[in-house]
Amino acid sequence: MTPNTKIGHEYQPATEAEFLVAYKKQKFPKPSVTVDLTIFTVVDGLLQVLLILRDGHPFKDCWALPGGYLNVEEDETDPSNQGEDLEEAAHRELEEETSLPQHSCHLEQLCTFGKSGRDPRGRVITVAYMALVRSSLAPLIKPKDDAKDARWFTLDEIKALGVPLAFDHDTILDTAIKRLRGKIDYSPVAFDLVPETFTVGELRLVYEAVKGETYDPNNFHRRFKRMQTDGIIVPTKGKRATLTRTAAVYRFKR
């Protein structure tokens, strides 16, 4: 890395130990770092996103993606502990927001946004993550139904708000949707949106909700069977689920 001379990052004594002692005494402006989450689920064949209503400034009373500051408090007694990792913070936020047990949801880093002026409090860089909540877990998330502070939105409902989301969260959400739509074609993310066991129809509904287009049920079934012969999907004993008739139940492998 090329140190920035203007803010004094390049003082260079002989040993690294000496350097660090001197370095710690210096002061240069730093940004804040936050972690924001785009939490998706598919319920009733609709792609939905979890938004929270901000109760404090800035963007008070605006809907926003859940998120929070990255904890970077250094441990005085252990210099190697410089606070929580980014993934750790994302998992923490996800748990705080959904009350779901850690690692019950797929979580992946999406993109980092840091435009000057995106937060009136000062320079804030946000690392956006995308989380996928399987439909069987989604209903567990909204216990505080009366309190209007967190709820699932379909994409149309967000548009229907008529006002933008807080900060640059519209851009983040847009990036997340594009990423999800792209990834579903070549990676097994769909299996993180469906219940642990599922029927062909349920999986197809997830694809349709994410891509926003209909799939020919016959062709999808063929594709599904190929996944079965490839060992990606295995049949499950509990061989029934009810829609208009019975259907075989499967489970994702690995």
Next chain:
Amino acid sequence: MTPNTKIGHEYQPATEAEFLVAYKKQKFPKPSVTVDLTIFTVVDGLLQVLLILRDGHPFKDCWALPGGYLNVEEDETDPSNQGEDLEEAAHRELEEETSLPQHSCHLEQLCTFGKSGRDPRGRVITVAYMALVRSSLAPLIKPKDDAKDARWFTLDEIKALGVPLAFDHDTILDTAIKRLRGKIDYSPVAFDLVPETFTVGELRLVYEAVKGETYDPNNFHRRFKRMQTDGIIVPTKGKRATLTRTAAVYRFKR
């Protein structure tokens, strides 16, 4: 975003203006943010990466990806100016390192790394970018050939160093290679590694260098012709280039 109570992010007066005044007076620990670049090129049919030799602590005398601090100095007279954007910083670093004119290279955000302990100076979050330099520009980059401070490495040469790169740059590089290998199949990144005008063979060599595998020249040619009928590629007047015989020359469209 959910403010972190422990570091006092949630003081909430009535108006946003009042809030901001009070907020600015607070102090909480912040990380540094850097931008690191993985700069690729393909020369002589080999995928190469630009590394610099660190002349200061930490990781003095280690090879590293070029990078530097994000400038977040706020403008006292203009509160909306909170420093340079992430992309701006990446372009600046790229120009500083390669001396190539701005926007002559493809540049895209890769991933953000922020593990606790990755930098002994303190908590540092780095936003990694991937840059692609077309082979016709690559030779322009190493004027300081005697000074051993920046040069192209093939992947094998990096392995042959026998020591890891500085910081977590091995991980970043690995991520970049995987991204490039993945993207070349479904996006036109190869055209950012080839000269502005190119022959079928030159384009194939780029694919082979990136993927690390050989392509059947006949089948590749067929694929190439399909791109031509799709209008992605157009023939160019200067219809010759020399290897062992002449070949038609093409240009990427859009």
Next chain:
DNA sequence: TTAATAGTGTCTCTCAGACAATATGCG
């Protein structure tokens, strides 16, 4: 002339889209 690469043609296999047909079981 020769050798290496450009460029064409062919066969096979896989997979996607369109669409026909049968099976099943809830109402």
Next chain:
DNA sequence: CGCATATTGTCTGAGAGACACTATTAA
């Protein structure tokens, strides 16, 4: 029973991989 969905099957066309073949030209 009737109908919606599950499940199977067939036809076609696009594209990938393997491989044979001809054309061109620098050395």
